[in-house]
Amino acid sequence: MLPQLGDFDSLEYAQALVAAWPQLEATGINVLAIGIGDETRLSR
Secondary structure, eight states: OOSBTTSHHHHHHHHHHHHHHHHHHHTTOOOOOOOBOOHHHHTO
């Protein structure tokens, strides 16, 4: 669970997940990220 989308903390968490993605995939871990917000606020 992520805090509000577009929030700086959410960006940092997502960057950490992207960096670890190959290791997560290699171990069979599936990632589902859920946050509060909407698509229009992310595109600003």
